[in-house]
Amino acid sequence: MNQFPYWNLFYIKSMMICILFTAAVQPQPSIQGVNTMNFTITSPAFQQDRRIPDRFTCEGEDISPRLEWSGVPDSTGSFALSCLDPDAPPGTWVHWVLYDLAADARSLDEGVPKSAQLENNTLQGACWGVDSFDRVGYYGPCPPPGHGNHRYYFRLYALDLETLSLPPDATWFQVEKAMEGHVLGTAETMGTFSR
Numbered sequence: 001m002n003q004f005p006y007w008n009l010f011y012i013k014s015m016m017i018c019i020l021f022t023a024a025v026q027p028q029p030s031i032q033g034v035n036t037m038n039f040t041i042t043s044p045a046f047q048q049d050r051r052i053p054d055r056f057t058c059e060g061e062d063i064s065p066r067l068e069w070s071g072v073p074d075s076t077g078s079f080a081l082s083c084l085d086p087d088a089p090p091g092t093w094v095h096w097v098l099y100d101l102a103a104d105a106r107s108l109d110e111g112v113p114k115s116a117q118l119e120n121n122t123l124q125g126a127c128w129g130v131d132s133f134d135r136v137g138y139y140g141p142c143p144p145p146g147h148g149n150h151r152y153y154f155r156l157y158a159l160d161l162e163t164l165s166l167p168p169d170a171t172w173f174q175v176e177k178a179m180e181g182h183v184l185g186t187a188e189t190m191g192t193f194s195r
Contacts, residue, residue: 038071041156041187045110052152052191058142059195063111064096069156073184076103077162080175085141087150088132094172095152096138097129100163112138127168129175136169141193149194158184 045065046052054060067081083096098108101123112123114137128136143150157179164170164178 039069039073039158039185039187040071041067041069041154041189043067043154043189043191046191048189048191050191052141052193057140057193061111062138062140062142064108064138064140065154066108066110067154067156067189068107069187070106071187072103072106073158075160076158076184078103078159078164079105080157080159080164080179081108082153082155082157082172082175083138084153084155085143085150086153087143087148089144089147094129094132095140096154097131097170097172097175099127099129099166099170099175099178101126103162114138125163127166127170129166129170129172131172141191143193143195145195147194149192151190151192153188153190156187158186160184 042048043065045056052065056063056065078099079101080099081096081101082094082098085093085095098112101108102125105123108123114128114135130136131139133139141150141152159179159182161182164175166174166178170178
């Protein structure tokens with residue numbers, strides 16, 4: 001009787017594990033892009049890793065904070081912006097989506113209007129996306145009372161496209177999908193809030 005050597009079985013299992021491991025560690029498509037040291041975003045409204053003032057939250061006027069950025073990657077065609085809370089009980093909560101922001105923009109004023117298509121100054125042609133509240137515009141930090149400190153990431157994406165070719169009111173999922181393969185760099189600042 002011809003028996004199958006056990007070492008062959010061990011060899012086959014080892015090869016399968018190597019193949020699966022290699023596939024698992026291959027880089028996956030990402031919208032993150034290259035986080036360059038020169039590409040930065042800040043807000044005069046709050047310091048990095050510090051509490052966001054009530055004025056920019058549901059405890060105050062709930063207006064968007066001023067944002068400023070510099071060190072924009074070469075060949076940037078437009079920007080997209082998000083504000084995400086990864087600490088929300090149901091999972092990451094989208095507070096702000098803005099896309100097709102002009103490549104020459106270097107700031108957003110405080111209190112950007114909450115209309116689906118923006119029509120003022122450097123915001124000409126830019127569009128709001130729909131957030132997790134199913135609304136357009138900025139809706140600031142508003143964690144459940146007693147839920148502890150939440151982190152709010154304001155993330156700016158430099159894109160190699162002038163437009164994502166999405167209608168106003170696109171969802172964050174649609175914006176993420178449209179950005180895949182087009183992100184030249186990302187810049188991020190983070191503030192916190194609790195109630």
